[in-house]
Amino acid sequence: MRRPRSSRFGFARRIGLSGCALAALAAGLAGCSHTRSAQGEPDNAPTLKTLSSRPVDVQSGQAVPRSDEKTIAAYREFLNSAPRAPQRSEAMRRIADLEMDASDDAPPPRAAGAPVSAAAAAAAATPAAAGAPATGGKATAESRGAIALYLDLLKNYPNDPGNDRVLYQLARAYEQGGAIDDSLKTLGRLVQQYPATPYRDEAQFRRGEMLFATKEYAKAEQAYATVLQSDKTTPYYERSLYMHGWSIFKQGRLDDALNSFFGVLDLKLAGRSNDGPIESIPGLTRADRELVEDTFRVTGLCLENLQGAESIPPYMNSDVRHEYEPRVYDQLAQLYLKQDRIKDAADAYGAFVKRNPLHAQAPILQARVIEIYQKGGFGSLALEGKKEYVARYGAQSEFRRANPAAWDKAQPLVKSNLAELARHYHALAQKGHRNEDYQEAARWYRAYLDSFPNDPTAPETNFLLAELLFEGATVDQARYAEAATEYEKVAYKYPRGAHSADAGYSALLAYAELERRSAPGAVRGVQLASVESAKRFGAAFKDDPRSAPVLTHAAEQLYAQHIPDQASALAQQVLALNPPPAAAQRRVAWTVVAHSAFEAGDYARAERGYGEVLALAPANDAARGDLIERLAASIYKQGEQARAAGNPREAASHFARVGTAAPTASIRPNAQFDAAASLIALKDWDAAARTLEDFRQRFPNSPLQADVSNKLAVVYLEKQQWAPAASELERMAAEKKDPKLARDAQWQAGELYEKGGAKPQAAAAYERYLRQYPEPLETAEEARFRLARLARDQGDHARELQWMNELLQAEQRATGGRTERTRFLGASAALALAEPVYDEFHRIALVEPLQRQLKLKKAKMEDVLKAYGAASQYGVAEITTAATYKTAEVYHEFGRAILDSERPRSLGKAELEQYNVLLEEQAFPFEEKAIELHELNAHRTADGIYDKSVRDSFAALRQLRPVRYGKSELGEVVVDAIR
Numbered sequence: 001m002r003r004p005r006s007s008r009f010g011f012a013r014r015i016g017l018s019g020c021a022l023a024a025l026a027a028g029l030a031g032c033s034h035t036r037s038a039q040g041e042p043d044n045a046p047t048l049k050t051l052s053s054r055p056v057d058v059q060s061g062q063a064v065p066r067s068d069e070k071t072i073a074a075y076r077e078f079l080n081s082a083p084r085a086p087q088r089s090e091a092m093r094r095i096a097d098l099e100m101d102a103s104d105d106a107p108p109p110r111a112a113g114a115p116v117s118a119a120a121a122a123a124a125a126t127p128a129a130a131g132a133p134a135t136g137g138k139a140t141a142e143s144r145g146a147i148a149l150y151l152d153l154l155k156n157y158p159n160d161p162g163n164d165r166v167l168y169q170l171a172r173a174y175e176q177g178g179a180i181d182d183s184l185k186t187l188g189r190l191v192q193q194y195p196a197t198p199y200r201d202e203a204q205f206r207r208g209e210m211l212f213a214t215k216e217y218a219k220a221e222q223a224y225a226t227v228l229q230s231d232k233t234t235p236y237y238e239r240s241l242y243m244h245g246w247s248i249f250k251q252g253r254l255d256d257a258l259n260s261f262f263g264v265l266d267l268k269l270a271g272r273s274n275d276g277p278i279e280s281i282p283g284l285t286r287a288d289r290e291l292v293e294d295t296f297r298v299t300g301l302c303l304e305n306l307q308g309a310e311s312i313p314p315y316m317n318s319d320v321r322h323e324y325e326p327r328v329y330d331q332l333a334q335l336y337l338k339q340d341r342i343k344d345a346a347d348a349y350g351a352f353v354k355r356n357p358l359h360a361q362a363p364i365l366q367a368r369v370i371e372i373y374q375k376g377g378f379g380s381l382a383l384e385g386k387k388e389y390v391a392r393y394g395a396q397s398e399f400r401r402a403n404p405a406a407w408d409k410a411q412p413l414v415k416s417n418l419a420e421l422a423r424h425y426h427a428l429a430q431k432g433h434r435n436e437d438y439q440e441a442a443r444w445y446r447a448y449l450d451s452f453p454n455d456p457t458a459p460e461t462n463f464l465l466a467e468l469l470f471e472g473a474t475v476d477q478a479r480y481a482e483a484a485t486e487y488e489k490v491a492y493k494y495p496r497g498a499h500s501a502d503a504g505y506s507a508l509l510a511y512a513e514l515e516r517r518s519a520p521g522a523v524r525g526v527q528l529a530s531v532e533s534a535k536r537f538g539a540a541f542k543d544d545p546r547s548a549p550v551l552t553h554a555a556e557q558l559y560a561q562h563i564p565d566q567a568s569a570l571a572q573q574v575l576a577l578n579p580p581p582a583a584a585q586r587r588v589a590w591t592v593v594a595h596s597a598f599e600a601g602d603y604a605r606a607e608r609g610y611g612e613v614l615a616l617a618p619a620n621d622a623a624r625g626d627l628i629e630r631l632a633a634s635i636y637k638q639g640e641q642a643r644a645a646g647n648p649r650e651a652a653s654h655f656a657r658v659g660t661a662a663p664t665a666s667i668r669p670n671a672q673f674d675a676a677a678s679l680i681a682l683k684d685w686d687a688a689a690r691t692l693e694d695f696r697q698r699f700p701n702s703p704l705q706a707d708v709s710n711k712l713a714v715v716y717l718e719k720q721q722w723a724p725a726a727s728e729l730e731r732m733a734a735e736k737k738d739p740k741l742a743r744d745a746q747w748q749a750g751e752l753y754e755k756g757g758a759k760p761q762a763a764a765a766y767e768r769y770l771r772q773y774p775e776p777l778e779t780a781e782e783a784r785f786r787l788a789r790l791a792r793d794q795g796d797h798a799r800e801l802q803w804m805n806e807l808l809q810a811e812q813r814a815t816g817g818r819t820e821r822t823r824f825l826g827a828s829a830a831l832a833l834a835e836p837v838y839d840e841f842h843r844i845a846l847v848e849p850l851q852r853q854l855k856l857k858k859a860k861m862e863d864v865l866k867a868y869g870a871a872s873q874y875g876v877a878e879i880t881t882a883a884t885y886k887t888a889e890v891y892h893e894f895g896r897a898i899l900d901s902e903r904p905r906s907l908g909k910a911e912l913e914q915y916n917v918l919l920e921e922q923a924f925p926f927e928e929k930a931i932e933l934h935e936l937n938a939h940r941t942a943d944g945i946y947d948k949s950v951r952d953s954f955a956a957l958r959q960l961r962p963v964r965y966g967k968s969e970l971g972e973v974v975v976d977a978i979r
Contacts, residue, residue, distance in 0.1 A: 068098050089157045093166065096149035100169055100176070143176045164194035168203065175206075184210045191226075201227050205236040208243055212250075221247035238267055242291065246298070254302040261299045262315050268292050270320045275361075278327075300331040308332065308344065309351035326352060326361035333368070342376040353392075358402040363393050363410035370417075383424070386417040395451040415455065418448040422461070426468055438472040459494040462486060463503055470510060477517055484510035484533070492536055501544045504537040539569075543578030568596040587616040598634055603641065606634040611661070632658050632665030639671065643678060652678035656691070669699045673707075680711060685719045706735065722756025730765060743773045747783075754786065763790045777817035781807055781825045788832070801836065804829040827874035831882055834867035838886065842893065846901035857897060864890055881937055881949035888933035888953065892960070895926030931960050 075091045075098075150170040154163060167190040174183035187203045187210075197203070208223035224244035227236050245260030268288055272281050278292055303311050309332060316325050329352040336345035349365040349372075356362055366389055373382035393399050393410040400407040422444035429437035445465035449458060466486035473479040484507045491504030511530040518526050538547045571589035574581055581589075594609025610631040617624055639654030655675035659668050672695050679688035692712050696705065709731045716725030729749035733742045746769045753762035766783045774780050788803035811818070811826035841860040846853050868883040868890070898919055907915055937953035940946075957965035 068102055072098050089153060089160055092149050092153050093162070093169075096146045096153070096166075096169060096173075099146035099149065100143070100173060143173045146170075146173045147177065164190060164197040164199060167194070168197075168199040171203070171206070180210055201230050201234045201236045201240075205240050208240065208247070212243060212247060215250075217247045217250040221251070232267075238264065241267070242295065245295075249298060249302065254305055258299065258302050258315055261295050261302070262321060264295045265292065265299075265324060266318070266320045268295075269324045272323075296327060296331040299328065300335040303328075303332050304335055309348045312351075313355060325356070326359065326365060329365065330368075337372070342372055342378070346372045346381075357392065358399055360403055360406035362399070363389075363406060363413070366392065367410075367413050370413075383421075386421060390414055390417050390421070390447070394447065411452075415448070415452055418444055418451065419457070419461070422448060422464070426464065429468065429472070433475065435472070435475050438468060438475065441468055442472075459490055459497045459499065462494070463490045463499040466490060466503065466506070470506070473513070480510050480514040480517070483507075484514065484529075488533060488536070492540055496540070501537075501541045501546075504533070504541060505546055507533050508537065539573045542573060542576035547577065565596070568593055583616050587613055590616065594630070594634075598630070603634045603637040607631060607638070607661075610634060628662050628665055629667070632662035632667050632671070635661055636667055636671050639674065639678075643674075648678040648681040649684075651675075652682065652684075652687075669695070669702045669704060672698075673702075673704045676711060680715065683718065685715045689715045689719070709735065717752075722752040723758045723761065726750070726752035726756070726758070726761065726765065730768075743769075746772065747779065750783070750786070754790070759790050759794055763787055766790075775817070777810070777814050778819050778821050781811060781822050784810065785825050785828070788829075801833065804832045808833060823874050824876050824879070827871055827876040827879035830867070830871035830874065831879050834864060834871055834883070834886070837864045837867045838890065840864075841890065846897045848902050848904075850901060850904075854901075857894065861890060861894055877940075877945050878947055878949075881940060881945060881947055881953075884933055884937045885949040885953050885956075888930045888937070888956065891926045891933065892930035892956070895923035895930065898923040898926070927960065931957065934960070 072095050075095045078091050079088060079095075147170065150166050150173060153160070153166050154170070157163070160166070167186055171183045171186040171190065174180070174186055184207060187207045190197060190203050191200055191207070194200075204223045204226040208220045208227070211217075211220035211223055221244060224240040224247060227234065227240035228244060230237065241260055242264045245257045245264065248260060249257040268284065268291065269281070272283055278284075278289055278296075281289070281292075284292065303309070309329060312325075312328055312332070316322060316328075329348050333345040333348040336342075336348060346369045349369045352359075353362045353366045353369075366385075370382055370385040370389060373379075373385055391397070393407060393414050397407070399410075422441055425437050425441035425444060428434070429441050442465060445461060445468065448461050449465070452458060455461075466483050466489075469479045469483035469486060473483060487503045487507035487510060491500050491507060494500070508530060511526060511533060515523055515526040515530065537544075541547045571592045575586055575589045575593075580586060590609050590612040594606050594613060597603070597605035597609060610627055614624065614627050614631065617627065635654055635658050639651045639658075642648075642651035642654060652675045655671040655678060658665060658671035662668065672691060676688050676691040676695065679685075679691060689712065692708050692715065695702070696708050696712075699705070709728045713725050713728035713732065716722075716728060726749040729745045729752065733746035733749065746765065750762050750765035750769060753759075753765050766787050770780055770783050770787075784803050784807040788800045788807065791797075791799035791803060808826055808829040811822055811829070814822070837860070841857065841864045844853060844857040844860055846857060865887060868887045872880045872883040872887075874880075901919065903912060903915065934953040934957050937950050938957060940950055954965065
């Protein structure tokens with residue numbers, strides 16, 4: 001077995017040193033023993049002392065591959081180069097440890113019979129194991145080398161404080177090489193010389209393994225006991241406890257061995273479920289399960305050789321052991337069964353049940369007693385066992401109150417035992433006709449029915465009880481009444497089965513026999529009971545040929561007495577007869593059922609009844625029209641009930657069904673409209689839209705049409721179908737009698753068309769609005785503004801200007817109704833109408849003939865200045881700043897046009913220079929005027945106005961007067977402008 005390497009050894013591979021790193025360390029250690037180089041010069045190589053104060057530069061990402069061979073070679077080089085170095089012992093230990101590692105990587109053949117693990121030791125401990133481990137084996141070169149080094153270390157450094165580790169490793173090396181005796185002696189030396197060594201527990205456990213294998217059980221017991229003195233968390237505690245028990249068992253001390261074995265079970269089974277087989281216990285590994293199974297087996301051997309089940313109770317002295325106590329009895333019983341000791345096995349199970357009558361496992365073990373007796377051929381004992389089982393775990397048992405969950409699991413066997421007991425005594429009664437056998441059989445039948453009233457076999461059992469009572473009436477006539485009662489239970493208490501009809505009819509036979517044998521004063525009561533039973537038979541077994549004569553008389557009596565509820569019940573029985581009655585009779589029955597249900601508010605049942613009546617009525621029957629109306633009303637009433645109950649989905653479904661079930665009913669339009677309203681309440685917009693659209697097409701003359709557009713508009717709005725919603729609003733605008741509602745609907749229609757991107761429809765809607773509602777002014781101006789914007793969006797510039805012009809004219813003509821909004825819209829229109837004038841001005845270039853062009857441009861300049869002036873007159877800040885900026889740009893452009901005008905070709909150089917000076921003088925006033933206007937805009941910041949046009953003026957000033965306005969910070973520019 002390859003032992004796990006201890007992390008305490010500090011092996012090179014454990015601390016991450018590579019062969020190269022150890023070679024460097026060895027060279028450093030060798031340097032400590034020399035002060036000069038080979039040439040006699042001072043050796044300035046770093047020593048351990050100097051290295052300790054040097055910073056270490058660790059280069060990441062350069063992993064060095066490890067090599068044990070190189071590491072060993074490096075240590076040997078160190079030993080050869082530093083014969084007196086104080087680190088020699090450590091180097092020797094490291095070489096030996098590395099040799100052991102190498103031996104672990106290539107494990108040698110083990111001697112036959114040598115214990116390799118706790119499981120192997122346990123196997124060797126079983127009675128079937130034989131043979132002691134061999135004391136010799138074939139060692140690997142690595143283990144031999146390690147042994148030599150460890151022995152050398154112990155010889156040369158006998159007082160080294162780390163020799164406990166050396167002894168531990170030496171013992172490992174001996175065991176690795178198969179020298180078990182040497183390993184055992186070394187381990188003994190280790191625990192004797194170093195009683196506090198951290199390797200004590202493992203060393204004692206391994207000693208125990210070897211001693212047990214060599215049948216030195218007393219010494220093995222002592223070694224395992226030493227481990228058990230440690231903390232239970234040691235990894236060797238559990239295995240030592242198990243082997244400790246075996247060591248005692250081998251010495252014949254069974255009582256003491258049980259203490260250890262039960263201790264193992266305590267450790268493995270504490271807090272675990274103990275139901276079912278061992279392999280089903282959760283949380284156990286395969287090795288754990290094997291250990292538990294072996295422990296239970298040896299525990300059974302111990303108990304068998306003591307007092308059997310009587311020896312168990314003293315050991316069950318903790319909560320943990322109470323949890324697995326049933327397994328202890330079970331293991332002992334199983335051992336007895338293997339030895340064909342039937343009575344002992346049954347007694348073992350019985351001992352647990354008597355000791356723990358309310359334990360959850362008690363029914364399971366008690367059931368095994370019955371099973372054992374049955375398989376063993378002990379019929380009378382098995383019968384008594386069944387009675388005892390029923391008494392212990394029946395419906396009225398104390399066990400049920402104490403342990404409901406376990407009681408529930410025990411019921412299948414209670415049921416089967418009761419059934420077997422009842423059949424057993426029933427057979428005896430039929431054979432011997434003894435009253436006591438009839439009574440005993442009836443007792444067990446009744447116990448079965450009381451315990452399992454809802455079991456699928458209850459009807460069959462109850463029928464057997466009724467038959468038993470009818471048969472026993474020959475001995476005791478009073479049993480006819482009991483038999484009739486039990487027959488009626490079979491016929492009417494349970495779902496219909498194979499014996500139901502026969503039981504119902506047998507009840508009538510029992511009443512007949514009872515009537516024949518009754519005293520005169522008791523006959524009337526028996527007759528009334530018989531009549532009631534006949535009615536029940538007719539109602540329950542409508543398809544039975546015996547039911548017709550029984551049911552007919554009772555039905556005639558109920559009809560003659562005019563009792564509605566009973567008449568309806570009888571009518572349904574008539575309808576259920578098989579073969580069915582004639583069509584006329586069924587039609588009357590369904591009519592009674594339908595009318596009764598409608599009056600009682602049971603509209604679903606009424607709907608079904610009227611449907612059946614219609615199916616039976618001829619096509620030319622004059623009553624069909626009224627029946628259809630009643631059918632529609634019953635469905636519509638279901639919708640009203642669902643709506644009142646807060647179930648709009650169900651209500652919508654019922655309302656919609658009216659059109660399917662009764663399409664010609666007068667209530668159908670109302671039902672479809674109510675269905676749409678319920679769908680709207682459900683926010684089922686798609687279904688609501690379909691329903692309303694269908695209503696519009698199907699019922700064009702309905703007075704409810706006036707509300708369809710309103711509801712459809714809501715639906716389309718919720719569906720975000722803006723154009724259809726707008727269309728419905730326009731329809732509402734055309735239909736509404738209230739002018740304000742109509743006007744609002746028309747306006748909202750335009751907004752929705754616009755929102756949905758239906759621009760032509762939006763424009764048409766706004767135009768209709770203007771035609772119909774020129775007042776109030778503000779809304780009309782808003783409509784013109786939106787029409788202009790729509791025309792612009794569609795690329796119709798002429799139409800846009802037309803609407804802007806109408807907007808401006810209407811605003812200017814208005815004598816009342818002006819608002820801030822109308823002034824803003826008028827100013828916006830004026831500004832927009834100035835743009836084409838500005839474009840015309842901009843297109844005129846100052847070219848030859850210059851005088852003509854200059855005159856044209858100047859005239860157009862006057863027009864555009866007038867247009868922007870008109871916009872500014874509205875006093876709307878945003879429009880005023882825009883007009884001011886554009887006016888300034890007109891002046892600036894005119895000045896620039898003068899400067900950039902075409903020069904006469906006849907001018908000489910001097911004349912051209914003079915001409916240019918003259919043009920600059922002409923252009924200068926226009927530029928100054930532009931600056932003045934831009935500064936006017938800039939000054940508006942003092943009033944808190946800083947819109948786009950003001951910012952554009954600042955940008956223009958930075959170009960026109962860079963010295964004053966060309967500053968980096970906007971705040972400074974504003975201050976300069978205000979000055």
